[in-house]
Amino acid sequence: MSRLQVVSGKGGTGKTTVAAALALALATEGKRTLLVEVEGRQGIAQLFETEALPYEERKIAVAPGGGEVYALAIDPELALLDYLQMFYKLGGAGRALKKLGAIDFATTIAPGLRDVLLTGKACEAVRRKDRSGRFAYDYVVMDAPPTGRITRFLNVNDEVAGLAKIGPIHNQAQAVMRVLKSPETAVHLVTLLEEMPVQETADGIAELRAARLPVGRVIVNMVRPEVLDAADLELVRTVERSSVAQALSAAGLGGARRGGNAEKLVDPLLDQAAEYAERYALEQEQRTVLGELDLPLHELPLLAEGMDLAGLYELATELRKQGLS
Amino acid sequence: MSADPAEAQNAAPHQDAARPRLSPARVLDVDPLLDDPKTRIVVCCGAGGVGKTTTAAALGLRAAERGRKVVVLTIDPAKRLAQSMGIDSLDNVPRRVKGTEGDGELHAMMLDMKRTFDEVVEAHADRERAAAILANPFYQSLSAGFAGTQEYMAMEKLGQLRAKDEWDLIVVDTPPSRSALDFLDAPKRLGSFLDGRLIRLLTAPAKLGGRAGMAFLNVGMSMMTGTLGKLLGGQLLKDVQTFVAAMDTTFGGFRTRADATYKLLQAPGTAFLVVAAPERDALREAAYFVERLAAEDMPLMGLVLNRVHGSGAGRLSAERALAAAENLEDPRIVDQGDGKAGLRNSPDTYGSSGTHAAEEPARPATETAAQPTAETTAEAEAPSAAETAATASAEGSPADTERSVDRLTAGLLRLHADRMQLLSREQRTRGRFTARHPEVAVVEVPALPGDVHDLVGLRDIGDRLAAGRPEHT
Incomplete structure (x- = not known):
């Protein structure tokens, strides 16, 4: 199991949720994981129902069996100041630079620089060891930028090559790339069973593979329960309205005769089934496309009551059941 | 869905009781806007x-x-x-x-x-x-x-x-x-x-440095270009400077x-x-x-x-739909006394053996495989099934068809229960927005x-x- 688990996905597919659930799943049985956020959205804090995360590693959850989840929201400006401090012992000058807007400037003008700082911080956490020589974290899970930008984000080496050919940032990029392209890393993509996210997932995987970044798994999120199966849907198309009315009536929903309460339910219920059938067909189509990607495929259920902390534990359990941790 | 009482009930507790409004939200009419x-x-x-x-x-x-x-x-x-x-x-x-x-x-x-x-x-x-x-x-x-x-x-x-x-x-x-x-x-x-200031600093240090009082900026700047130069290897900064200079002189x-x-x-x-x-x-x-x-x-x-x-069957609540689905799925309840079989064959129903026969080809393969057991159980448990069977063709196994229709109907009811639960969640979420912004006109697209x-x-x-x-x- 790779120690750096990167989770990406099209916007709106719930990648932050999946990343958090994965961090929880990996933390069970006394393990310690770090959940890293890189886009400054404070999505992790929202999910775990805590106040905004500072730029420091902080315990945010306890997993079943005594494991711990830490979280870190990486702020690229502060990360750059960290580096400047590390390499140049800037002290007060660092603050002056910040005041001048130089830090903002530096992290803004060069998207590559920004990305090196973000991935660099995550890789540092992956490699960090405590005094006894044990890894500080068993796993690091990164809530990464969306699929459309993930390859560019992770492929910092190429990105920075054009900008910084020498110097500490260049060296940093090299070190980061060694971790990211190794089996130590796995990039997972979160999708929905809808046309656009699936297309974007397929494109993203092709890009990751072309950049020789290690693709992990595809996680289909928010999968609706199968209320009617293929056989039911076949029957929906041919069934007599009257026999459905009779069944409804038998179930205690009123008269089956024309105009009876049960009879009046038949059309709306069959309409809903037809809508379901249409979506079902589209979803099956997308499943086929995902199947052709030749990657381990996992499905997480849509939580009927919306996403909350309890739901997160539920998803973590599901991930464990499916062998993701 | 608009006239549906069930929905009104769902939405009601979430309306802002302290500030009663004639209409919960203004309706956005797009045509006058577009025209x-x-x-x-x-x-x-x-x-x-x-x-x-x-x-x-x-x-x-x-x-x-x-x-x-x-x-x-x-x-x-x-x-x-x-x-x-x-x-x-x-x-x-x-x-x-x-x-x-x-x-x-x-x-x-x-x-x-x-x-x-x-x-x-x-x-x-x-x-x-x-x-x-x-x-x-x-x-x-x-x-x-x-x-x-x-x-x-x-x-x-x-x-x-x-x-x-x-x-x-x-x-x-x-x-x-x-x-x-x-x-x-x-x-x-x-x-x-x-x-911004920084770009201008980068591109025209001499100009700024010449002015009294701007000296400190110049110090900051050389420190910055020095640091960034070291950090990024110098080339980037030069590129930025050339870029900004070129941009600056060509357009506003x-x-x-x-x-x-x-x-x-x-x-x-x-x-x-x-x-x-x-x-x-x-x-x-x-x-x-x-x-x-x-x-x-x-x-x-x-x-x-x-x-x-929305739902065309908004009157049927999720709870009732689920209970009815359970009725259909649990034969012990269904087949008791005046259970489904009786109802099905009451004078009110207009289903005929002909329709059952017509459904036969559509029966799913799994049902066909399970046919003998299903048929015998059905007959044993539901005495009046024999009546139906008599009017149906010999190999029609209407009890079997009935069973798959029951199963389907239970599915339809569960689907409806899901829909009603979704609907009430959407109502709640929307209600929260409307309470916060009653002034905003809303148009809903199904x-x-x-x-x-x-x-x-x-x-x-x-x-x-x-x-x-x-x-x-």
């Missing part, structure tokens, strides 16, 4: 993944078919939608969309952010200088990747389209930002960054341009529509955006609530089971947009 010749720009904004692009395209089509000359600027349309509109080729100019009805015209384009940036450069610099800028690595990284460039270029393109004055209505889709607010903030951020400040487009958004004739789905996060974004637009003096016309679910990818689908959405009514009005 008004004074409406020149409609901006569709909202969080990603709520159907902004589809809404923008549907509004554009509707306006065109109501006689206006419209251009729709889309940012990141789904492939098939783009293909159906003939805008999947990336030439960054509007194309006439074929197949529209009526006197108006619909043009559409898909934003190519890099190309738009390139064009700005080419339009304002002589050829040699433009070539130098386009080849600059810093420019390349900025124009292709900088978060905010897309928003900035969308605004730039909007400004260009408006300046051309070829269309009397421009409908703009906004970039799929992580936050709806990015659309307003990013251009300014990029503009002020490109036009970026901030000025960003400000001009910003003003355009505040001008009369511009209307904002916030697009959302009845989900917690999307509506929270929408609320932020509504507040922000008000703060910026930008005219909000209303909220388009996409993907709202959820469609599939994606929209042709003009017929867009027209349908347009009709729904125009006919949409929030409930109880």
Whole structure:
């Protein structure tokens, strides 16, 4: 199991949720994981129902069996100041630079620089060891930028090559790339069973593979329960309205005769089934496309009551059941 | 769904009791907005993944078919939608969309952010200088990747389209930002960054240093260029300096341009529509955006609530549907005394053996395999099944069919229970938004089971947009 688990996905597919659930799943049985956020959205804090995360590693959850989840929201400006401090012992000058807007400037003008700082911080956490020589974290899970930008984000080496050919940032990029392209890393993509996210997932995987970044798994999120199966849907198309009315009536929903309460339910219920059938067909189509990607495929259920902390534990359990941790 | 009592009940506890209103929300009527010749720009904004692009395209089509000359600027349309509109080729100019009805015209384009940036450069610099800028690595990284460039270029393109004055209505889709607010903030951020103090420091240190009192800046600057130079290997900074110098002398400040487009958004004739789905996060974004637009003096016309679910059987509650489904699935309950068999064969029913026979071929394979057991159990448990069997053909096994119809009906009821639960969640979420912003007019667009990818689908959405009514009005 790779120690750096990167989770990406099209916007709106719930990648932050999946990343958090994965961090929880990996933390069970006394393990310690770090959940890293890189886009400054404070999505992790929202999910775990805590106040905004500072730029420091902080315990945010306890997993079943005594494991711990830490979280870190990486702020690229502060990360750059960290580096400047590390390499140049800037002290007060660092603050002056910040005041001048130089830090903002530096992290803004060069998207590559920004990305090196973000991935660099995550890789540092992956490699960090405590005094006894044990890894500080068993796993690091990164809530990464969306699929459309993930390859560019992770492929910092190429990105920075054009900008910084020498110097500490260049060296940093090299070190980061060694971790990211190794089996130590796995990039997972979160999708929905809808046309656009699936297309974007397929494109993203092709890009990751072309950049020789290690693709992990595809996680289909928010999968609706199968209320009617293929056989039911076949029957929906041919069934007599009257026999459905009779069944409804038998179930205690009123008269089956024309105009009876049960009879009046038949059309709306069959309409809903037809809508379901249409979506079902589209979803099956997308499943086929995902199947052709030749990657381990996992499905997480849509939580009927919306996403909350309890739901997160539920998803973590599901991930464990499916062998993701 | 509007007259449905069950829904009214669901929504009622979430209305703001302290401030009773005659109608829970104002209804957004899109047609007068689209028809008004004074409406020149409609901006569709909202969080990603709520159907902004589809809404923008549907509004554009509707306006065109109501006689206006419209251009729709889309940012990141789904492939098939783009293909159906003939805008999947990336030439960054509007194309006439074929197949529209009526006197108006619909043009559409898909934003190519890099190309738009390139064009700005080419339009304002002589050829040699433009070539130098386009080849600059810093420019390349900025124009292709900088978060905010897309928003900035969308605004730039909007400004260009408006300046051309070829269309009397421009409908703009906004970039799929992580936050709806990015659309307003990013251009300014990029503009002020490109036009900012620091860039000027970098490009004209001598000028500034010469002035008294600016010396400290110069010190800061040399320290900064020194540090950044070391950090980035020097080359980048040089590239930035060349880039900014080239840009600076060829056309006016970026901030000025960003400000001009910003003003355009505040001008009369511009209307904002916030697009959302009845989900917690999307509506929270929408609320932020509504507040922000008000703060910026930008005219909000209303909220388009996409993907709202309804039910033709709203009277049947989720609880009753589930209970009924259980009745059908549990033979011990169903077959007791005057259970289903009796009801089924009561004079009221009009099902006949003929219909059962007709259903036979449709029976799923698994049911067929299980047939002998199912048939015998059914007969043993339901005495009146024999009656049905007698009128049916010998190999028809109507009890078996009945069983699969029961199973299906139970499924239909469960599906309905899910729908009703979804509906009440959506009502709650919407109620929260309305309580916070009762002043915002709302139009609801029913959820469609599939994606929209042709003009017929867009027209349908347009009709729904125009006919949409929030409930109880």
